[in-house]
Amino acid sequence: MKLILCKNCQDVVRLMQDEERFCKCGKCSGKYTDDLNAWYKGGEFVVPLGFANGSLLKALHNQPKEGWGENFSAFVISESCDTFKNCSLTKNQSKHENI
Numbered sequence: 001m002k003l004i005l006c007k008n009c010q011d012v013v014r015l016m017q018d019e020e021r022f023c024k025c026g027k028c029s030g031k032y033t034d035d036l037n038a039w040y041k042g043g044e045f046v047v048p049l050g051f052a053n054g055s056l057l058k059a060l061h062n063q064p065k066e067g068w069g070e071n072f073s074a075f076v077i078s079e080s081c082d083t084f085k086n087c088s089l090t091k092n093q094s095k096h097e098n099i
């Protein structure tokens, strides 16, 4: 599962395929283009995140009645990722150059 974190408003947004989704302050956004691939933008503010789906599902399934829940894996995605492209505007890039 791909998400973005905005360093300006600290919002975390899960991306979806049917609409571009924005953080609370509007500086960062992103969208899935199919089941696997997605793009995001937001310049210096945006950080791409991933949840390891299997570990999240396992933790959800094992939700305790009380006490601490099970950890699941979330990670910061590298700046260069074949399935999650940074489309932030820069001097020499068009808006959707990397889609």
Ligand SMILES: [Zn+2]
Pocket (backbone or CB within 6 Å): 006, 007, 008, 009, 010, 011, 023, 024, 025, 026, 027, 028
């Ligand atoms: Zn924001």
